[in-house]
Amino acid sequence: MSGTSASLQPPADAAKPVRHPDAPAPGELLGAHYGQCFGCGGEQPHGLHLAARAGEGVSITAEFTVRPEHQGAPGLAHGGILATALDETLGSLNWLLRTIAVTGRLETDFVRPVPVGTTLHLEAEVTAVAGRKIYSTATGRVGGPDGPVAVRADALFIEVKVEHFVNHGREEEIQAAMSDPDQLRRARAFEVNP
Numbered sequence: 732m733s734g735t736s737a738s739l740q741p742p743a744d745a746a747k748p749v750r751h752p753d754a755p756a757p758g759e760l761l762g763a764h765y766g767q768c769f770g771c772g773g774e775q776p777h778g779l780h781l782a783a784r785a786g787e788g789v790s791i792t793a794e795f796t797v798r799p800e801h802q803g804a805p806g807l808a809h810g811g812i813l814a815t816a817l818d819e820t821l822g823s824l825n826w827l828l829r830t831i832a833v834t835g836r837l838e839t840d841f842v843r844p845v846p847v848g849t850t851l852h853l854e855a856e857v858t859a860v861a862g863r864k865i866y867s868t869a870t871g872r873v874g875g876p877d878g879p880v881a882v883r884a885d886a887l888f889i890e891v892k893v894e895h896f897v898n899h900g901r902e903e904e905i906q907a908a909m910s911d912p913d914q915l916r917r918a919r920a921f922e923v924n925p
């Protein structure tokens with residue numbers, strides 16, 4: 732079963748997404764936006780370590796291999812982990828728009844079970860932009876990039892200022908991130924739109 736609620740339907744006057752001229756080239760590995768991110772960070776031992784690459788237009792491909800620490804039922808990926816993989820892939824689209832945006836709404840279809848050891852091949856693209864609202868969609872396939880769809884999602888991301896994180900994040904992580912030159916460099920990659 733699949734369906735998308737009204738709030739995930741772009742308005743009639745929504746614009747087509749525009750790939751930023753300084754976006755990473757198609758095929759380029761994006762790297763983590765934050766080392767401690769549960770989705771993509773290399774410093775999270777139980778994280779997904781999702782690796783995303785820029786695609787054509789405003790699209791992304793990514794891979795994530797389900798490990799034993801990601802189980803829900805015996806030998807199967809937890810649904811929340813699969814939703815995280817979709818959310819992280821959709822969030823990586825920020826690199827191509829060079830916009831800072833956070834997930835406002837994520838609607839997920841779980842189509843088939845995903846066993847431990849499976850590599851999920853993810854694809855995501857921005858479908859429309861309306862003001863601060865960014866509409867996007869993603870699929871996760873098993874058995875290869877052209878294999879059957881196991882999970883899919885539609886999402887609405889909302890553009891925010893960098894202050895969103897500074898104002899809401901716990902002080903100790905914010906301070907650590909702001910004193911890390913690598914982290915500042917990664918944050919600046921998104922700080923383009925005035």
Ligand SMILES: CCCCCCCC(=O)SCCNC(=O)CCNC(=O)[C@H](O)C(C)(C)COP(=O)(O)OP(=O)(O)OC[C@H]1O[C@@H](n2cnc3c(N)ncnc32)[C@H](O)[C@@H]1OP(=O)(O)O
Pocket residue numbers: 738764770818819822823825831832833834835836862863864887889891
């Ligand atoms: C740096 C990238 C990291 C990527 C990591 C992977 C992605 C993530 O998991 S991000 C973390 C999870 N998300 C969050 O923590 C977000 C928490 N939510 C918030 O902070 C706020 O609700 C926020 C910023 C989304 C929106 O608040 P605010 O800026 O006040 O905007 P607001 O005026 O309420 O909404 C703006 C528009 O979006 C719409 N909107 C906001 N939330 C939703 C929603 N959940 N569903 C539908 N529409 C929504 C509003 O209706 C409004 O529409 P319109 O302009 O047509 O009236």
